[in-house]
Amino acid sequence: MSSEKLKNVKTEVLSNNYYTLNKLTFDYKLKNGNWVTQMRECYDRGDGAGILLCNKEKGTVILTKQFRMPTFLNDNKDGMLVEICAGMLDKDNPEACIIRETEEEVGYRLKEVKKVFEAYSSPGVMTEKMHFFIGEYTDAMKVNEGGGLESEHEDIEVLEIPFTEAVRMLNNGEIYDTRTIVLLQYAIIHKLL
Numbered sequence: 001m002s003s004e005k006l007k008n009v010k011t012e013v014l015s016n017n018y019y020t021l022n023k024l025t026f027d028y029k030l031k032n033g034n035w036v037t038q039m040r041e042c043y044d045r046g047d048g049a050g051i052l053l054c055n056k057e058k059g060t061v062i063l064t065k066q067f068r069m070p071t072f073l074n075d076n077k078d079g080m081l082v083e084i085c086a087g088m089l090d091k092d093n094p095e096a097c098i099i100r101e102t103e104e105e106v107g108y109r110l111k112e113v114k115k116v117f118e119a120y121s122s123p124g125v126m127t128e129k130m131h132f133f134i135g136e137y138t139d140a141m142k143v144n145e146g147g148g149l150e151s152e153h154e155d156i157e158v159l160e161i162p163f164t165e166a167v168r169m170l171n172n173g174e175i176y177d178t179r180t181i182v183l184l185q186y187a188i189i190h191k192l193l
């Protein structure tokens with residue numbers, strides 16, 4: 001970690017339970033040349049990967065629906081969220097991660113995926129970088145019902161819906177997860193379906 005605008009970086013671990021919340025104190029050089037001491041809390045839970053699964057022949061996509069406690073705490077009535085299939089890297093590379101997550105969460109075994117971009121999820125507070133993919137699936141690739149890992153108490157509903165329905169949900173505000181919005185918009189822009 002180095003930057004000409006940064007010195008005296010100190011890290012204090014505030015919480016190290018499931019993931020890690022650090023308090024960073026550092027001197028930062030402003031545009032006017034003055035140095036100021038700043039403090040930022042940074043949540044580190046590693047990086048993630050997400051995928052929009054498309055079936056061009058059927059004109060369908062696969063999304064998931066699951067309970068997300070942080071959204072329940074902030075305005076999402078029942079806490080249920082429609083999302084792309086996604087997961088934490090857990091030491092895998094992004095491609096291996098998203099192929100594993102696709103089989104665990106929605107039950108399809110992919111051979112290849114296409115990386116389309118990577119982006120910071122919430123750069124003011126989280127270290128997380130997300131790797132975004134498009135994957136083509138067919139009925140023949142189905143190997144189980146999906147649903148997520150019982151050992152982690154994942155309880156994921158698999159939604160296979162027409163792309164036109166996903167676009168309708170995007171346009172009328174029924175889809176309000178950023179990762180899902182950006183991949184659906186990618187599919188619209190590049191006329192994937």
Ligand SMILES: Nc1nc2c(ncn2[C@@H]2O[C@H](COP(=O)(O)OP(=O)(O)O[C@H]3O[C@H](CO)[C@@H](O)[C@H](O)[C@@H]3O)[C@@H](O)[C@H]2O)c(=O)[nH]1
Nearest residue numbers: 018047048049050086087088101121128130152153154179
């Ligand atoms: N006990 C416990 N379990 C946890 C905790 N946080 C997460 N888990 C478990 O760890 C699992 C991680 O599942 P993944 O599929 O690997 O991750 P994800 O939560 O779907 O991650 C995706 O969504 C996140 C957005 O909320 C993204 O941040 C991430 O990059 C990725 O896209 C969760 O389902 C949950 O069971 C926690 O604080 N305590």
Ligand SMILES: [Mg+2]
Nearest residue numbers: 085086087105
């Ligand atoms: Mg997941």
